[in-house]
Amino acid sequence: MGKGLFITGTDTEVGKTWVTSVLAAAAARRISLHNAGQGTVLSNPLHLWKPIQSGSQPGDPRADSFRLLRGSGIEQTEEETVTYSLKAPLAPWMAARRAGTLIPWEELLAEGERKLASYPRLLVEGAGGLLVPLTERYTVADLAAAMGLPLLIVARTRLGTVNHTLLTIEAARQRGLRIAGVLLNGYPGDDDLALSETIEMIEQFGSVPVLGVFPQLEEEPVSMEEWEAWRDQWIEIVESRIRMDEIMSFF
Numbered sequence: 001m002g003k004g005l006f007i008t009g010t011d012t013e014v015g016k017t018w019v020t021s022v023l024a025a026a027a028a029r030r031i032s033l034h035n036a037g038q039g040t041v042l043s044n045p046l047h048l049w050k051p052i053q054s055g056s057q058p059g060d061p062r063a064d065s066f067r068l069l070r071g072s073g074i075e076q077t078e079e080e081t082v083t084y085s086l087k088a089p090l091a092p093w094m095a096a097r098r099a100g101t102l103i104p105w106e107e108l109l110a111e112g113e114r115k116l117a118s119y120p121r122l123l124v125e126g127a128g129g130l131l132v133p134l135t136e137r138y139t140v141a142d143l144a145a146a147m148g149l150p151l152l153i154v155a156r157t158r159l160g161t162v163n164h165t166l167l168t169i170e171a172a173r174q175r176g177l178r179i180a181g182v183l184l185n186g187y188p189g190d191d192d193l194a195l196s197e198t199i200e201m202i203e204q205f206g207s208v209p210v211l212g213v214f215p216q217l218e219e220e221p222v223s224m225e226e227w228e229a230w231r232d233q234w235i236e237i238v239e240s241r242i243r244m245d246e247i248m249s250f251f
């Protein structure tokens with residue numbers, strides 16, 4: 001079976017897609033450098049999977065499937081990246097219901113298993129937060145549990161994050177999910193946010209490592225060249241501010 005991580009968040013719009021893209025870019029670079037040192041070349045060192053996206057379709061520059069690939073530079077098609085795309089910008093269960101359909105749970109799990117078996121390393125991005133319903137019975141947490149992948153929890157840096165993060169950790173533990181760590185995203189460099197104290201509280205009460213803090217930067221690029229420059233800039237940030245060795249240990 002392949003290895004990997006399941007990226008969830010304390011909420012929708014916390015930056016899961018952004019964080020997943022830059023981690024994938026940085027991890028792919030490390031793996032390629034390592035392989036080149038050993039004289040092997042792997043075309044796809046890791047695979048990205050967005051099981052369900054809602055509110056956009058492949059090809060839309062706002063779609064997670066589009067942004068994951070542009071942001072990471074990983075070479076796979078959008079069709080391979082996302083399995084179900086739903087029009088309404090809602091929790092997948094309701095977005096599917098509005099479209100007059102249901103996410104076929106067994107097929108979704110089978111696709112997850114196929115991906116785990118086919119790729120040496122997998123990064124999976126959930127939808128919204130951990131308890132978002134994917135069907136009338138199952139949530140994002142059930143998918144993560146079925147895949148057996150540890151969680152990486154993306155959280156904001158603003159006031160309120162300690163509570164949101166600890167609630168997510170508690171819900172994950174209740175369901176037997178393993179937690180690789182927490183990543184804080186979008187730090188605006190504001191002293192009033194008491195970042196080190198926020199980290200201390202999450203680590204002490206949640207018994208999980210906070211593996212780094214992503215700064216808030218300018219909006220996402222548009223052209224291919226801009227995406228490439230964006231990626232290089234973020235790889236440097238990841239290498240200097242994120243505990244990448246610990247993240248790589250899950251690959």
Ligand SMILES: Nc1ncnc2c1ncn2[C@@H]1O[C@H](COP(=O)(O)OP(=O)(O)OP(=O)(O)O)[C@@H](O)[C@H]1O
Pocket residue numbers: 009011012013014015016017018019064126127128129185186187214215216217218219220
């Ligand atoms: N570090 C950052 N600096 C600046 N903007 C950011 C940062 N992280 C995310 N954003 C912006 O915030 C918005 C939400 O980010 P993103 O789409 O990654 O969230 P998400 O958690 O993946 O949401 P969803 O639940 O829809 O999948 C996007 O417009 C993105 O460009």
Ligand SMILES: C[C@H](N)[C@H](N)CCCCCC(=O)O
Pocket residue numbers: 012013053054055088089090091092127128129132
């Ligand atoms: C449309 C959005 N960007 C996500 N794809 C889905 C977020 C669902 C959140 C549901 C909720 O927690 O209230």
Ligand SMILES: [Mg+2]
Pocket residue numbers: 016017018064125
């Ligand atoms: Mg996303």
